[in-house]
Amino acid sequence: METTHNNIIDLSYTQLKELVSSLGEPAYRADQLLWWIYGKLATSFEEMTDLPQSLRQKLAEAASLSGLTSVDEKISADEQTRKVLFRLDDGRTIESSLMLYAATGSSRERRTVCVSTQVGCTMGCSFCATGQQGFERNLSPGEIIGQILYFMRLVGAEQKNNEEQAPARRPVTNVVFMGMGEPLANYEKVWQAVVTLNSKHGLGLGARQITISTVGLVPQIRRLAGESIHVELAISLHAANDALRNKLVPVNKKYPLSHLIPACRDYFKKTGRRPTFEYVLFQGVNDSVNQAHELAHLLERMNCQVNLIAGNPTACKEFTPSPMKMVLAFQKILSDSGISSTIRVSKGVDIEAGCGQLRSRWIANSSTP
Ligand code: SAH
Numbered sequence: 001m002e003t004t005h006n007n008i009i010d011l012s013y014t015q016l017k018e019l020v021s022s023l024g025e026p027a028y029r030a031d032q033l034l035w036w037i038y039g040k041l042a043t044s045f046e047e048m049t050d051l052p053q054s055l056r057q058k059l060a061e062a063a064s065l066s067g068l069t070s071v072d073e074k075i076s077a078d079e080q081t082r083k084v085l086f087r088l089d090d091g092r093t094i095e096s097s098l099m100l101y102a103a104t105g106s107s108r109e110r111r112t113v114c115v116s117t118q119v120g121c122t123m124g125c126s127f128c129a130t131g132q133q134g135f136e137r138n139l140s141p142g143e144i145i146g147q148i149l150y151f152m153r154l155v156g157a158e159q160k161n162n163e164e165q166a167p168a169r170r171p172v173t174n175v176v177f178m179g180m181g182e183p184l185a186n187y188e189k190v191w192q193a194v195v196t197l198n199s200k201h202g203l204g205l206g207a208r209q210i211t212i213s214t215v216g217l218v219p220q221i222r223r224l225a226g227e228s229i230h231v232e233l234a235i236s237l238h239a240a241n242d243a244l245r246n247k248l249v250p251v252n253k254k255y256p257l258s259h260l261i262p263a264c265r266d267y268f269k270k271t272g273r274r275p276t277f278e279y280v281l282f283q284g285v286n287d288s289v290n291q292a293h294e295l296a297h298l299l300e301r302m303n304c305q306v307n308l309i310a311g312n313p314t315a316c317k318e319f320t321p322s323p324m325k326m327v328l329a330f331q332k333i334l335s336d337s338g339i340s341s342t343i344r345v346s347k348g349v350d351i352e353a354g355c356g357q358l359r360s361r362w363i364a365n366s367s368t369p
């Protein structure tokens with residue numbers, strides 16, 4: 001293995017053990033290193049005081065532990081959503097957010113990080129700010145995990161300050177792949193990040209705490225179903241017939257509903273995870289009573305959940321959010337047909353927390369991407 005400057009977070013567990021042994025150290029040092037990175041949230045090798053000084057020095061020469069650089073941050077008025085724009089090593093930018101959810105009767109308190117997987121996106125969905133930015137490149141596993149580490153350090157530091165009031169808790173409880181980009185179009189890198197998130201040597205997050213959202217790439221959904229970690233799957237559906245979905249989500253022409261829906265049914269059969277269908281409602285586009293019946297018919301007798309979301313306002317006049325009255329009427333039709341759904345309030349609308357929106361404004365206001 002070459003020992004030129006690796007971002008240590010980019011390495012898989014096996015690669016890390018190889019690096020450690022190429023530096024003349026026993027493999028268990030890799031576990032110690034990971035404990036410092038994910039357990040103690042170390043930002044430098046120097047902090048890793050139970051590693052021999054000589055190893056710390058060799059690591060600093062061979063690899064870096066650099067975090068992502070935040071260039072813009074926004075906190076929503078209710079302080080429950082924090083959106084961060086990061087600059088990557090090559091100057092490109094991506095955005096991520098942290099969303100806080102208080103405990104309710106049925107669920108525990110959550111601190112969810114929404115990560116990006118690509119700079120831009122090739123899929124070109126018409127209502128999506130990222131889709132309209134075009135595609136630049138895939139993110140590496142280290143760049144994906146780096147987004148989560150940033151928020152873990154932030155929350156971890158806040159928890160430390162409040163230690164008297166509350167015992168230390170896991171700084172990030174859930175990760176959703178719902179930021180910029182199509183995760184399943186960057187499969188290998190995303191999967192390596194998932195393995196690290198799930199591993200006891202990494203963040204130790206349960207598979208149920210990890211959600212991959214996809215526009216509906218059928219072969220990759222089938223591949224995901226065969227993996228050993230059964231993550232939660234969300235499908236950005238947005239339309240229940242091919243004619244409309246072809247317009248909103250152009251990749252539907254390649255993977256029409258007649259292929260997508262069976263792949264989702266099979267995902268449940270193989271993994272036991274109920275897929276969630278995301279349906280963003282835009283006024284006069286996909287929010288009519290007939291369209292609700294059509295959706296109910298499409299998902300008939302399927303073990304699934306629907307998330308109804310009143311769309312975020314976009315630069316495009318064609319897509320304005322559905323009024324709550326329409327969202328409620330839509331939901332009523334689904335529930336009358338026995339389909340379970342929740343209405344999701346888009347968090348952080350006041351800080352452009354929709355997919356790619358903060359970056360869109362940044363690009364518009366600056367000359368570098
Ligand atoms: N590419 C994947 C992951 C990104 S998730 C996917 O599409 O599923 C981003 C989510 O935000 C998707 O469900 C997408 O449909 C949704 N989204 C994009 N633009 C939006 C807008 N203007 N209002 C509300 N949701 C939007």
Ligand code: SF4
Pocket residue numbers: 121122123124125128129130131132179180181182215236355
């Ligand atoms: Fe890409 Fe998802 Fe946006 Fe479509 S909705 S352009 S797949 S990020």
